[in-house]
Amino acid sequence: MSGSLKIGLLGRGTVGGAFAELVEQRAATIETAIGREAEISxxxxxxxxxxxxxxxxxxxxxxxxxxxxxARQYVLASLEAGVPVVTANKQLLAKHGGELFAAAEKAGVQLRFEAAVAAVVPVIRVVQESFGAVEFSKVFGIVNGTTNFILSEMAATGASYAETLKRAQDLGYAEADPTEDVNGADAAAKMAILARLAFHTPVTLDMVDFEGIESVQPDDLAYAKELGLSLKLLGVAERLPDGITVRVFPCFLYPGHPLSPIEGPFNAVMVEAPEITEVTMSGPGAGGQQTAAAVLGDLVSVVTGDAPTHHAPEELEVLSDVASSFYIHLEVADEPGVLAEVAKMLADHEISVKSVVQRGIGSDARLVMVIHQCLESRFKQAIGEIGRLGSLRSPPRYIRVIEEEFV
Amino acid sequence: MSGSLKIGLLGRGTVGGAFAELVEQRAATIETAIGREAEISxxxxxxxxxxxxxxxxxxxxxxxxxxxxxARQYVLASLEAGVPVVTANKQLLAKHGGELFAAAEKAGVQLRFEAAVAAVVPVIRVVQESFGAVEFSKVFGIVNGTTNFILSEMAATGASYAETLKRAQDLGYAEADPTEDVNGADAAAKMAILARLAFHTPVTLDMVDFEGIESVQPDDLAYAKELGLSLKLLGVAERLPDGITVRVFPCFLYPGHPLSPIEGPFNAVMVEAPEITEVTMSGPGAGGQQTAAAVLGDLVSVVTGDAPTHHAPEELEVLSDVASSFYIHLEVADEPGVLAEVAKMLADHEISVKSVVQRGIGSDARLVMVIHQCLESRFKQAIGEIGRLGSLRSPPRYIRVIEEEFV
Structure with missing residues (x-):
């Protein structure tokens, strides 16, 4: 290969700094992916x-x-000089996308910008590449993490918008000047970019109507809860019979909607088309490291070109004995001491119990428990011994559990 | 351009037939995407x-x-002849991936297979391309729609596994011979493919331990509900300090887990790495048309090569007056007839009410309603008139609602 890959880096704030760090930390992986070393030149x-x-x-x-x-002049100059560009700049693309895409096409070099919309949620690539020949009917979602955090908190605590904004600022989820986030302008820029890609039509930021969340009252959230609704700031780009609509507005969702469980600073985008039904993508919509990871993904694509590589340079051992948490279901005799017997056997194998439900009487008595994570080999020994207890009416049943609990 | 793109099609069952149909239906979009006509030759x-x-x-x-x-001989022969291949064949890739990838690399042509895992859910592309330089810690999810449908139904109805399987077959969610789906083998093949890509190590189907859902009892689901758990058939590929683990097993999840709301025949995959936190993708995991759409996306990528195009050939009108559903919050005088007055004004504008909550007394009386979809201009007229009512104690507040209700 022709020496190392030389990366010019414009800007070294939160994302720029995280990117420079990531290039260093992941040097070996990057070299494997692109076939040569990479350095920030x-x-x-x-x-x-x-x-x-x-x-x-x-x-x-x-x-x-x-x-x-x-930024616009620098990106244009780079493309015109035949140097491909990766950017996370949503304002730039939402306002000057047409000019930049034309410059990239003219120069025959790539311009990639996954991180400009929803950071690490891979919506740009999916819209452009996975579904390159799909006629989207709708692309919509939660594309601003600050407002989603504020709305989630307001709904959970009943606090006012002003109080919650303050809390978001203290936690680093809102900037000192949160205007562009809370008034919907940030989401509008992202929707302009998505609408252009999804509908192949030159949408710019000034065509997007947007409303923010500043006037949402705790009352609205409380009453809406009675109707089963949750509130999100949505960006919606939709194809209609006479044209398209691209808008940002606070919106209630009924329970069961794929976007209603998206809480806190997460982003989520849904794409719809007759042939794909719907695909939902979600993940952290901001954060220096997460944004930098999206930039790095684009960088690798720019360098490797068309075919993803299928290299398998590692020979990792495939392990079979791993730690798991288990649900255990025992049909037991309705007599004193069964729980104590079972609990002692688990304790003897250093297995700790997370929760227990004992239920039923006589011939329907059951002991149902969830145990904390332990090596499966150890669990199998313990359950084998439990299975030999005289107080069991049938062989023990067990199913794995993912222990993580969420709010 | 050098004439039309000639597509050789091997197999014309459900997916093959849907693909041939899609190539015809989407002829114009495909031509825009790849710069020339496409035909099945x-x-x-x-x-x-x-x-x-x-x-x-x-x-x-x-x-x-x-x-x-x-299939293996045909794919190898195509690659060796320098013809790129798109396939949806998970068994082929899970068993012979190494050989096929080597053949593709040697010939310098692309081999793409998005549809082999979770159909239209873009997990292959995201793992390979979006996060090309990420060191994944875990890739896991629901990669079999038949079993997810059966488990969702069993939890909802309390019916037995056998009854529910029958129902799934009647509805077309399970095949006449469902063995490979219900015993976990289908999911195991998909996890072998994902593990290979995520960890760059040669995982094959025979290395994947799998369990199915055949012995799940309605009891387990009923008791688990008391513990707040929902049951999914999970595929899990995880990097551990000493190697990796790739397994398929039924598993309980606590509420709030991103996979717990995935119901029915949908698939969902989560990818985790320190620098991306987690990204979740979900959508229909099967279906002829959906699988064909994923195949078509791969086909476009194979043809267009590296740079996604940013063409904006359409000039669609951006509409501002569209139909929306609204939540309305009115602080009203605590006197008879207010609801009747408001309801009449809405009816005069042909706006119909979906639900109403009337609450509070005296100076805290409120009227909260959700109206069905109507043109926003019409809604604004109606709300303007309502705002002039003497029985209102403050200006009306309103927020949009997405009306779709889910089970």
């Missing part, structure tokens, strides 16, 4: 670096400075 | 067609015949 920050010089030494440019000016 | 079925002849005339081969023999 130049960094431009407000006080440091010269763009022309960075461009001259770069194989690929990563733009993480944000804002449209001078 | 040859079809091989049990009784018809000659493989060598089809191969000689094909620019790309689509293998939808299933089974490993003769």
């Amino acid at each position: 130049g960094v431009l920050t407000t006080g440091q670096g010269d763009f022309e010089q960075i461009l001259a030494g770069a194989d690929v440019m990563v733009e993480l400075m944000g804002g449209t000016d001078p | 040859g079809v091989l079925t049990t009784g018809q067609g000659d493989f060598e002849q089809i191969l000689a005339g094909a620019d790309v081969m689509v293998e939808l015949m299933g089974g490993t023999d003769p």
Whole structure:
């Protein structure tokens, strides 16, 4: 291979810094993926670096400075010089997407921007590549984590919008100036990008109507709960008989809607088309490291080109004895001491019990428990011994449990 | 462009037939996506067609015949002849993935297989391409729709496994011979493929331990409900300190787990890594048309190569007046006739009410309602008139609602 891959990095704030760190941490994986080493050959920050010089030494440019000016000039100059660009800049794409895509096409180089919408949730790639020949009817979802956190908290605590915003700021889920997040403008930029890709039509930010969550009252959430509704700030891009609509607004969802369980700072996007029914993607919609991971994914794609590699350079051992948590169902004799007997056998194997339900009388008595994680071999020994107890009316039944509990 | 794209099609069962239909239906979109027309130039079925002849005339081969023999020979022969292949054949990849990937790499042509795992849920592409340089810690999920339907139904109805399987067969969610689905073997093949891609290690089907759902008792589901648990057949591929584990087993989940709301024939896969936290993808995991849509997405990628196109050939009108459903919150005077007044004003604008909550007394009286979908311009007129009512103590508040209700 022709030496290392030289990455020009524009901006070294939260995401830029996380990206530089990730390139270092994942050096071995990146080398395996792209077939050569990668290094950051130049960094431009407000006080440091010269763009022309960075461009001259770069194989690929990563733009993480944000804002449209001078990001637009730098991205255009890179593409025109035949250097592919990866960016996380939603404002830039929502306002100047047409110009940038045309420049990339003219130069025959890639422009990738997964991280511009919902960070690590792979919605850009899925819309553009997985469903490259699908006629989408609708693309919609929760594309702003700050507002989703605030609405989840308001619903859970009954606190006011102002109090909850303050709490979100304290926890790092809202910026000191949260205007663009809470008024819907941030989500509108992301929806402009998604609508353009889904409907192959030149949507820009100024075409997107948006409303925010500033006027949501705790009352609304309380009454809505009685109707079974949960509130989300939704971005909706939809194909209608006469055109399309691209909007952002707070919206109630009925229970069972795939977006209603999305809580806190997570993002989720649904795509719909007759031939695919619907596909939902969710995950963290922000965060320096998560955004940087999406940028790195794009970078690898830019370099490796068309065919994903199927290399299997590792020979990892496939283990069979692992730790699991179990549900145990015992049909027991209705007599004193059975629980004590079973509990002692588990304790003898250092297996601890998480929860127990004892139910039924006479010939229907049952002992149902969930045990904490232990090595399966140890569990099998214990359950074997339990199975030989005289107080059991049938062989023990057991099913694994994933122990994580959520709020 | 150099004439039309010639597609060789191996197999014309449910998925093959749906694929052929989709290529015809979506001819215009495909032409836009790949820059030339596409046509199926040859079809091989049990009784018809000659493989060598089809191969000689094909620019790309689509293998939808299933089974490993003769699919393996045909796929290898295509790759060796320099013809890229798209397949939905999970058995083939789970058993002979290493050989096929090596053949593709040697020939320098693409082998794509999104539809082999979870149909239209884009998990293969996301694992391989979106997160090309991520070190996954875990890839797991619900990758068999038949068993998820059966478990959802058993939990909802309390019916036995045998009864529910019969019902699944009647509804087309289970095959006449459901063995491979219900015993976990189908899910095991998919997990072998995912584990290989996620961990870059040569996992094959015979390394995957699997258990099915045949011995799940309605009792287990009833008792588990008391513990707040829901049952899923999970495939789990996990990186551990000493190696990896790849297994399929029925497993209880606590409420709030991202996989617990996945009901019926849907599939869902979660990927975890420190730098991405977690990403969840869900959608229909089977179905002729849905599987065909995933195959078509792969086909477009094989043809277009590296850079996704950003063409915007359509100029769709962005509409602002669309139909929405609304929640309305009115602080009203505690006097008779207010509901009647409001209801009449809505009726005058042909707006129909879906649900009403009237609550509070005296200075806290409220009227909260959800109305069915109507044009927003019409709603704004109605709410304007309502706002002028003397019986309101403050301006009306309203928030949009997505009306779809789910089970």
